[in-house]
Amino acid sequence: MKKTQEQQRRHFLKKLGLGIGSASLMAMQGKMQLIQSALAADGNYAGVNDYKSLVCVFLYGGNDSFNMVIPHEQNAYAKYTQGRKKMALQKNNLLPLNGSDYAFHPSLPKLQSLYNSKKLGVAANIGSLIEPVSKTAYENETVRVPKDLFSHSHQQEFWETGATAKSSIHPPGWGGRMIDMLSSANTNPDEAALFSLAGNSVWQRGLKPLDFVLNPYSGVGQLEAFTPESWPLWKDGRIAAWKKIKSLQSSSLLYQQLQNTIKGKEERIARLIENIAQAQTINTPFDETEGDLGLQLKMVAKMISIREKMGMKRQIFFVALGGWDSHGNQLADHAKQLRILDRALSSFYQSTVELGVANSVTTFTASEFGRTYSNNGDGTDHAWAGHHLVMGGAVKGGKIHGEMPDTALGGPDDTDDAGRFIPKYGIDQYGSTLAKWMGMTDGDMNEIFPNLSNFNTNDLGFMA
Numbered sequence: 412m413k414k415t416q417e418q419q420r421r422h423f424l425k426k427l428g429l430g431i432g433s434a435s436l437m438a439m440q441g442k443m444q445l446i447q448s449a450l451a452a453d454g455n456y457a458g459v460n461d462y463k464s465l466v467c468v469f470l471y472g473g474n475d476s477f478n479m480v481i482p483h484e485q486n487a488y489a490k491y492t493q494g495r496k497k498m499a500l501q502k503n504n505l506l507p508l509n510g511s512d513y514a515f516h517p518s519l520p521k522l523q524s525l526y527n528s529k530k531l532g533v534a535a536n537i538g539s540l541i542e543p544v545s546k547t548a549y550e551n552e553t554v555r556v557p558k559d560l561f562s563h564s565h566q567q568e569f570w571e572t573g574a575t576a577k578s579s580i581h582p583p584g585w586g587g588r589m590i591d592m593l594s595s596a597n598t599n600p601d602e603a604a605l606f607s608l609a610g611n612s613v614w615q616r617g618l619k620p621l622d623f624v625l626n627p628y629s630g631v632g633q634l635e636a637f638t639p640e641s642w643p644l645w646k647d648g649r650i651a652a653w654k655k656i657k658s659l660q661s662s663s664l665l666y667q668q669l670q671n672t673i674k675g676k677e678e679r680i681a682r683l684i685e686n687i688a689q690a691q692t693i694n695t696p697f698d699e700t701e702g703d704l705g706l707q708l709k710m711v712a713k714m715i716s717i718r719e720k721m722g723m724k725r726q727i728f729f730v731a732l733g734g735w736d737s738h739g740n741q742l743a744d745h746a747k748q749l750r751i752l753d754r755a756l757s758s759f760y761q762s763t764v765e766l767g768v769a770n771s772v773t774t775f776t777a778s779e780f781g782r783t784y785s786n787n788g789d790g791t792d793h794a795w796a797g798h799h800l801v802m803g804g805a806v807k808g809g810k811i812h813g814e815m816p817d818t819a820l821g822g823p824d825d826t827d828d829a830g831r832f833i834p835k836y837g838i839d840q841y842g843s844t845l846a847k848w849m850g851m852t853d854g855d856m857n858e859i860f861p862n863l864s865n866f867n868t869n870d871l872g873f874m875a
Contacts, residue, residue, distance in 0.1 A: 472735030521757035538834025587617025598722025784830020
């Protein structure tokens with residue numbers, strides 16, 4: 412999958428844009444505008460007339476997906492218990508998956524139902540890869556692998572961007588770059604179209620400011636330090652001073668840019684407050700007693716309900732749940748985490764049915780890495796490959812997509828003898844399968860996913 416001349420031009424512009432950081436801002440302003448215009452023109456999806464959105468559910472800490480999707484056939488289950496030892500789950504508690512030799516963890520009855528009704532599938536054996544890796548090549552160090560493979564921060568960044576930061580420059584996230592391109596499908600292509608309910612993440616940052624962080628409880632509020640309230644008493648004076656500062660005139664281009672940025676942000680906040688106030692009431696019940704994943708997804712449903720008011724044809728959302736770093740007390744803690752995930756994802760799918768958009772919303776999980784197949788007492792360590800859930804009416808549900816790893820400790824897929832399995836499929840392939848469903852061209856996907864051209868396919872087949 413070689414890059415075209417147009418893709419090489421864009422790549423050059425990106426390099427140029429990163430290389431001028433030390434130059435004078437005033438001297439380079441015109442050049443920066445030209446570069447940004449060229450980059451912004453990567454995708455033109457103005458003719459899109461349907462609605463689609465992606466919802467990324469990031470499981471921070473490293474989900475032990477080998478105890479989320481478990482072999483159920485007797486011989487495979489015996490091999491599982493031999494490798495997992497203390498981490499092995501009882502076979503009679505597992506939740507079988509129709510037409511499969513695998514089962515779900517006992518904490519996932521609602522997701523089992525969605526799988527069996529073909530609304531949810533499993534993308535197997537996914538991990539951070541630059542190019543395909545064999546055990547021999549890994550041991551001989553003749554293949555490129557991501558930096559600091561088993562580090563939380565580095566692998567979270569690689570998952571979200573497909574690269575590792577050099578110096579202090581972080582590459583754009585593939586969620587943000589998708590919206591950079593897909594925003595031309597929306598009525599106002601300069602309006603925010605990617606919303607995070609879990610704070611700032613690298614994944615949501617593109618080359619244009621089209622992302623926005625929302626509060627899962629209230630959505631968005633005015634700038635609190637500069638809005639009228641009865642307390643504190645001196646706040647009115649601060650508001651008056653703030654308004655005066657904003658009204659000052661200056662010949663400084665930097666000051667003018669700051670004024671425009673502040674004005675634009677306040678206007679965007681005001682529009683969001685007005686639109687969210689008109690959001691449809693979500694009648695689907697969400698569990699709000701454990702964690703806030705349900706609250707995050709409920710706010711996503713509200714945002715989807717006002718898609719037409721906002722002129723949205725393509726949207727992306729980011730939610731997250733921490734607590735998956737299971738070095739100890741794993742059986743109990745993992746069961747609790749999966750129970751939260753089960754209830755939140757099930758409720759969210761039902762809310763998309765309520766809104767009439769179940770076929771237009773695809774939800775997928777991500778996590779920086781899987782866990783070791785072996786245990787370290789009552790927990791597991793950082794590993795590499797893992798499995799992920801993909802949910803929605805457009806998903807080829809009721810299937811496990813991809814080739815499962817050989818789970819023999821020290822076997823052909825193990826980097827050592829602890830069960831750190833080498834992934835068969837890269838994050839770029841996982842993301843590009845979702846991007847293709849969103850309607851993106853192959854050329855644009857090669858720009859978003861920096862390692863995609865190193866693999867023989869950009870479609871893992873789990874989307875209709």
